[in-house]
Amino acid sequence: MKRKIHIVxxxxxxxxxxxxxxxxxxxxxxxxLYNGNNRTTRILLQLGSTFSIxxxxxxxxxxxxxxxxxxxxxxxxxxxxxxxxSGYAKYILNRTDSSLIYFAEAEKLFTSQKDTFGIVxxxxxIGSVYYSQANYTKSAEAFMQELxxxxxxDNMEVQASALNNLALIYxxxxxxxxxxxxxxxxxxxxxxxxxxxxxxxxxxxxxxxxKIQKNFTEAINNYRAAERLCxxxxxxxxxxxxxxxxxxxxxxxxxxxxxEKNVLAAIKGFTEQNNHIGLAxxxxxxxxxxxxxxxxxxxxxxxEQSNKYAQKIAYSANIKENYKFLAVAHEKxxxxxxxxxxQKRASTLQDSLSELKNAQIINQLKLNYESEKxxxxxxxxxxxxxxxxxxLVLLLVTVILFVVFIVVVFILNRTKTSAYKKLVRKNLEIxxxxxxxxxxxxxxxxxxxxxxxxxxxxxxxxxxxxLNPLPEQILVTEVLDEHKExxxxxxxxxxxxxxxxxxERLINEQKIFLQKDISINKIAELLQTNSLYxxxxxxxxxxxxxxxx
Numbered sequence: 001m002k003r004k005i006h007i008v009x010x011x012x013x014x015x016x017x018x019x020x021x022x023x024x025x026x027x028x029x030x031x032x033l034y035n036g037n038n039r040t041t042r043i044l045l046q047l048g049s050t051f052s053i054x055x056x057x058x059x060x061x062x063x064x065x066x067x068x069x070x071x072x073x074x075x076x077x078x079x080x081x082x083x084x085x086s087g088y089a090k091y092i093l094n095r096t097d098s099s100l101i102y103f104a105e106a107e108k109l110f111t112s113q114k115d116t117f118g119i120v121x122x123x124x125x126i127g128s129v130y131y132s133q134a135n136y137t138k139s140a141e142a143f144m145q146e147l148x149x150x151x152x153x154d155n156m157e158v159q160a161s162a163l164n165n166l167a168l169i170y171x172x173x174x175x176x177x178x179x180x181x182x183x184x185x186x187x188x189x190x191x192x193x194x195x196x197x198x199x200x201x202x203x204x205x206x207x208x209x210x211k212i213q214k215n216f217t218e219a220i221n222n223y224r225a226a227e228r229l230c231x232x233x234x235x236x237x238x239x240x241x242x243x244x245x246x247x248x249x250x251x252x253x254x255x256x257x258x259x260e261k262n263v264l265a266a267i268k269g270f271t272e273q274n275n276h277i278g279l280a281x282x283x284x285x286x287x288x289x290x291x292x293x294x295x296x297x298x299x300x301x302x303x304e305q306s307n308k309y310a311q312k313i314a315y316s317a318n319i320k321e322n323y324k325f326l327a328v329a330h331e332k333x334x335x336x337x338x339x340x341x342x343q344k345r346a347s348t349l350q351d352s353l354s355e356l357k358n359a360q361i362i363n364q365l366k367l368n369y370e371s372e373k374x375x376x377x378x379x380x381x382x383x384x385x386x387x388x389x390x391x392l393v394l395l396l397v398t399v400i401l402f403v404v405f406i407v408v409v410f411i412l413n414r415t416k417t418s419a420y421k422k423l424v425r426k427n428l429e430i431x432x433x434x435x436x437x438x439x440x441x442x443x444x445x446x447x448x449x450x451x452x453x454x455x456x457x458x459x460x461x462x463x464x465x466x467l468n469p470l471p472e473q474i475l476v477t478e479v480l481d482e483h484k485e486x487x488x489x490x491x492x493x494x495x496x497x498x499x500x501x502x503x504e505r506l507i508n509e510q511k512i513f514l515q516k517d518i519s520i521n522k523i524a525e526l527l528q529t530n531s532l533y534x535x536x537x538x539x540x541x542x543x544x545x546x547x548x549x
Contacts, residue, residue, distance in 0.1 A: 042078075044069060056092035056093045059092070064086060066081075066082040066085070067082035070082055076109055077109075077113050077115065080109030080115070080118055081118070083106040083109060084122060088125065090102060093314065094313075096132055096133055099125075100130075104126065106118070107122035107123060110122055116149065123145050124142070124146050124162075124165065127139045127140075127141075127143045131168065134172075136169050136172060136173055143166045144162075144166070150162055157189070159189055160185075160186040160189035160195075161198070163182045163186035164201065167183045167205065168205070176209050176213055183209065186205075187206070190202055196233040197235050199229060200238050200242070201238060203229070204223065206222045207221075207222030207226065208245070211248070211249060214252075216249050216252055219249050223245050224246065227239065237273065237275075240269030240275070240282070243263070244263055244282045246259075247263035247282075251285070251288060251289055256289055260286070263286045266285075267283065276310075276312050276315075279305075280309040281306075283303070283305040283309065284318060284321060286302045287299045288325070290302055291325065291328065291329060291332075294332075296332045299325070303325050307319055307322040310322065320349045323343070323345045324343070324346045326338075327340075327342035327343040330342060499529065499537055503537065503538075
């Protein structure tokens with residue numbers, strides 16, 4: 001007879017709380033990074049954790065209240081914890097699809113806070129939900145993620161927990177040898193850490209695999225090793241599981257008396273912890289002992305007691321098993337109608353479980369489809385936003401380039417206009433200079449022509465001559481006088497004054513008249529002009545010619 005108590009070990013592997021002391025441990029562990037000042041939120045979170053096993057509906061209510069309070073203060077960490085507890089409550093109520101949504105949301109919130117511990121717990125619970133739905137592929141993915149997180153953070157405890165969880169997947173998939181290897185890896189890590197609770201848990205899991213293999217000697221050795229650790233280190237939450245499993249193995253070994261002692265001890269421990277899961281399993285084991293010892297009435301009582309606790313937590317697999325055993329017990333007692341009734345209930349529940357499993361598969365496919373559709377919608381939105389962003393950037397770049405082009409064109413145009421104006425002015429100046437040069441050249445040519453035309457060598461007469469000039473001499477004198485007047489008009493007054501001052505300086509200061517070789521040409525050279533202008537100055541200013549001077 002194969003006992004199906006995987007779910008009990010699942011709760012143990014995942015570290016779910018089973019008594020008041022463990023409730024406090026779970027609160028402290030999940031709130032270890034809690035730094036909020038909202039006392040109301042913290043109290044509600046504690047209530048949500050405390051009621052998680054005993055009353056899942058109340059736990060969910062308190063968790064939702066804590067979430068509402070956390071939103072008011074924008075306390076994301078408390079929002080993540082409240083969401084986690086809400087998911088846990090839904091899991092206890094066997095509403096696995098809802099619990100998946102809550103755990104996934106909790107993982108996102110913990111990720112936004114970079115809370116590795118919270119992420120690990122959320123991922124682990126997601127794996128447990130998929131495990132309960134017999135979706136071992138998804139469950140294994142979650143536990144592999146948990147193992148990776150443990151390796152990245154160099155957290156051996158998280159690694160050990162992930163290995164235990166992965167081993168449970170192999171165990172459920174009947175790959176028992178691989179399961180034992182993983183359990184032993186977890187056992188080694190817990191031993192290195194000095195974590196006796198984890199070590200005891202791993203020994204219980206190894207014993208469970210040996211029990212499935214019907215290797216009862218190895219199974220009971222591992223259970224008893226775990227029991228000794230629990231007694232030595234006062235690990236009260238695991239001890240009853242060791243005892244009830246020892247009892248079950250002893251049933252198969254035919255040692256019904258010792259089996260009963262261990263199961264009764266387990267029931268006592270689970271009662272102290274108010275652990276409904278453990279009580280449902282232990283009373284079921286006790287009913288099996290009564291059946292094997294032909295105490296059918298006691299068996300009925302124990303199976304009914306097991307059913308009472310299983311129904312409180314919607315433990316369908318245990319309920320179905322109890323119905324089957326109750327049908328057998330009533331048949332042995334001759335209560336055929338009741339035997340038929342319980343057998344029918346077991347069959348109906350089996351159909352319900354099959355339908356539930358199919359519904360879970362359909363819901364999972366629907367959830368995957370909705371998630372894929374949502375992801376696709378988000379992806380399309382991101383693509384649209386990216387395209388709009390690219391268009392905006394392109395438009396902005398185009399505008400900037402256009403503005404730069406306009407500015408460059410404007411600057412070039414201004415530069416060109418300025419250069420053109422300068423060129424025009426320069427051309428005008430050149431034209432004016434050329435015209436002035438032509439006029440000056442023309443005047444000079446005319447002056448030279450006139451000079452050449454009228455200058456005649458005068459006929460000098462002695463000073464003491466009393467002769468009257470000849471008519472030709474009179475003509476020459478008149479011509480010379482006329483020419484002198486023309487030359488007087490050639491030199492501008494301003495230049496004339498400068499030349500006169502310079503000439504007076506040469507006469508008065510340098511005494512050039514005392515030089516023996518002085519000539520009109522030399523004086524003209526000193527005045528930086530020609531002899532014609534010099535002679536004209538002497539004649540007009542001094543009223544005498546150079547020789548007289």
